[in-house]
Amino acid sequence: xxxxxxxxxxxxAYGKVEAVRSVSLEVGDNEIVTIIGxxxxxxxxxxxxxxxxxxxxxxxxxxxxxxxxxxIEDRVAAGLSLVPEHRELFATMSVEDNLQLGAFRIAxxxxxxxxxxxxxxxxxxxxxxxxxxxxxxxxxxxxxxxGRALMGAPKLLMLDEPSLGxxxxxxxxxxxxIGELRAAGVSVLLVEQNAQAALQIADRAYVMELGxxxxxxxxxDIAANARVAASYLGFTHEGxxxx
Amino acid sequence: xxxxVQDGITNGAIYALLGLALVLVFxxxxxxxxxxxxxxxxxALTYASLSSGQMPGTARLAVAMGIVAFGLDLxxxxxxxxxxxxxxxxxxxxxxxxxxxxxTAWLAGRHPPIAVCIALSLxxxxxxxxxxxxxxxxxxxxxxxxVLLIASVGxxxxxxxxxxxxxxxxxxxxxxxxxxxxxxxxxxxxxxxxAVYGITVAFIIGLWxxxxxxxxxKALRATAVNRLGARLVGIRTTLSGQIAFLLASxxxxxxxxxxxxxxxxxxxxxxxxxLKGFIAAIxxxxxxxxxxxxAALVVGTVEAFSSFYASNFKEVIVFTLILPVLVLRSLAAPxxxxxxx
Numbered sequence: 001x002x003x004x005x006x007x008x009x010x011x012x013a014y015g016k017v018e019a020v021r022s023v024s025l026e027v028g029d030n031e032i033v034t035i036i037g038x039x040x041x042x043x044x045x046x047x048x049x050x051x052x053x054x055x056x057x058x059x060x061x062x063x064x065x066x067x068x069x070x071x072i073e074d075r076v077a078a079g080l081s082l083v084p085e086h087r088e089l090f091a092t093m094s095v096e097d098n099l100q101l102g103a104f105r106i107a108x109x110x111x112x113x114x115x116x117x118x119x120x121x122x123x124x125x126x127x128x129x130x131x132x133x134x135x136x137x138x139x140x141x142x143x144x145x146x147g148r149a150l151m152g153a154p155k156l157l158m159l160d161e162p163s164l165g166x167x168x169x170x171x172x173x174x175x176x177x178i179g180e181l182r183a184a185g186v187s188v189l190l191v192e193q194n195a196q197a198a199l200q201i202a203d204r205a206y207v208m209e210l211g212x213x214x215x216x217x218x219x220x221d222i223a224a225n226a227r228v229a230a231s232y233l234g235f236t237h238e239g240x241x242x243x
Numbered sequence: 244x245x246x247x248v249q250d251g252i253t254n255g256a257i258y259a260l261l262g263l264a265l266v267l268v269f270x271x272x273x274x275x276x277x278x279x280x281x282x283x284x285x286x287a288l289t290y291a292s293l294s295s296g297q298m299p300g301t302a303r304l305a306v307a308m309g310i311v312a313f314g315l316d317l318x319x320x321x322x323x324x325x326x327x328x329x330x331x332x333x334x335x336x337x338x339x340x341x342x343x344x345x346x347t348a349w350l351a352g353r354h355p356p357i358a359v360c361i362a363l364s365l366x367x368x369x370x371x372x373x374x375x376x377x378x379x380x381x382x383x384x385x386x387x388x389x390v391l392l393i394a395s396v397g398x399x400x401x402x403x404x405x406x407x408x409x410x411x412x413x414x415x416x417x418x419x420x421x422x423x424x425x426x427x428x429x430x431x432x433x434x435x436x437x438a439v440y441g442i443t444v445a446f447i448i449g450l451w452x453x454x455x456x457x458x459x460x461k462a463l464r465a466t467a468v469n470r471l472g473a474r475l476v477g478i479r480t481t482l483s484g485q486i487a488f489l490l491a492s493x494x495x496x497x498x499x500x501x502x503x504x505x506x507x508x509x510x511x512x513x514x515x516x517x518l519k520g521f522i523a524a525i526x527x528x529x530x531x532x533x534x535x536x537x538a539a540l541v542v543g544t545v546e547a548f549s550s551f552y553a554s555n556f557k558e559v560i561v562f563t564l565i566l567p568v569l570v571l572r573s574l575a576a577p578x579x580x581x582x583x584x
Binding site: 051053069071072073076077081082088089091092093097100102104105148149152 | 472
């Protein structure tokens with residue numbers, strides 16, 4: 001049985017500098033997969049290339065179709081969605097407009113249901129729906145970015161550092177919601193520096209170092225791995241609030 | 244005195260329309276639309292030609308540009324050609340301008356009513372605007388503002404040259420939209436100036452509703468606010484660019500049709516008119532719609548007064564307005580790094 005997303009032998013370069021080398025990864029249906037690793041390991045680069053923002057050499061098969069040549073917009077239409085590190089919200093537009101535009105590619109009747117689903121997932125957004133996106137708090141902006149991505153009813157949601165710069169109580173909230181997505185039939189590919197939180201909700205994990213995967217396996221095994229515990233889990237225990 | 248203000252507001256209303264279109268196009272595509280003036284000229288002279296029973300050359304230009312655009316569409320999609328895509332490109336790029344050309348040729352000798360002339364002129368210029376984006380700017384969409392500006396100047400020169408070929412060096416005037424006139428106190432209002440106010444206000448309200456309420460209007464705003472964000476929700480940059488150019492060309496053509504009964508227009512007059520809209524847009528920082536509209540009224544009023552008191556220096560005075568604005572803006576605003584895609 002083929003995976004929902006399958007990346008094989010991916011190389012990504014900025015000019016002559018290779019940032020990601022020979023990376024292969026799979027995400028199955030209804031699966032939460034996380035990529036953990038230190039700052040600068042190439043996690044964000046990899047996600048951006050899977051989305052089509054950066055050029056990638058290799059194969060990217062999504063839902064049975066090779067998408068490596070497709071534009072970002074066509075990947076969105078195929079059911080792939082990215083919540084980028086910087087969220088890229090429409091700051092001068094209302095929360096509701098942001099969400100409505102998230103459903104730009106899908107029919108109006110389906111969008112109405114998406115609204116209900118997203119508001120149920122993030123009641124806070126419903127309260128603030130008339131407010132401008134730029135005036136929201138960091139946590140609310142992250143919720144809005146995730147809500148906007150979910151409005152398009154994606155098959156796979158890719159999240160880039162959703163906990164970045166947020167207070168611990170809000171991080172817990174966001175991670176709880178990511179866990180709930182599985183019930184809604186959305187697969188998740190999660191990139192996180194907060195390895196501990198990520199490993200708790202994920203099914204499987206990849207560990208990235210200097211542009212390569214050095215380990216992969218079930219989230220439990222990875223969390224129990226001595227090297228991972230020393231390099232990532234220990235670090236996140238002490239420096240959780242550090243960015 | 245008051246009649247000068249009145250005159251200034253009439254001109255200013257036109258500049259406001261043009262300035263708004265410039266801000267819109269820049270926000271969405273980062274193109275500084277120098278050929279906006281040619282849309283004015285083409286609209287005005289196509290309308291004037293049609294209403295005097297001549298066949299405007301712009302209809303043929305639209306067909307020629309459509310053929311080039313069709314070729315580009317096929318080339319861009321060469322790796323994934325399927326029938327639906329080719330059919331759509333054929334309908335938009337070939338069938339549409341050919342139908343407009345046929346209609347124009349059929350109507351040209353028959354002195355159609357004014358409303359038909361206006362509608363046809365708008366259709367012709369709108370298709371030229373759409374194809375101009377497809378041919379000149381869509382392939383450059385990822386380049387810097389400077390490259391886009393150079394392309395924009397090139398388009399302006401080319402379109403102006405075509406204007407000379409199509410309409411000759413002599414100026415033309417078109418029939419007024421409404422002949423009525425009435426006097427109110429010291430001021431005399433002609434039907435034409437009322438039409439200018441009415442259509443300007445209607446357009447501004449129309450644009451406001453389009454951007455505030457419709458999904459495509461919001462998509463256009465989203466592209467202007469955050470291009471990457473827009474792409475990530477599946478809004479095509481090219482779609483936004485096409486809508487922006489379509490709106491800009493229709494606004495340009497409307498402005499031309501509104502002024503051609505008041506002043507004689509030559510093949511190159513549009514540039515100067517467009518430039519005044521550009522000044523208003525610059526005063527608005529190329530971002531603010533209300534500031535642009537207000538600045539356009541100021542530009543129009545200054546122009547009216549200076550052409551009355553010092554007509555030799557009319558253009559000098561108007562264009563000098565931009566200097567203090569630029570100085571103030573460069574002092575007030577921190578240096579902005581050019582956005583990367």
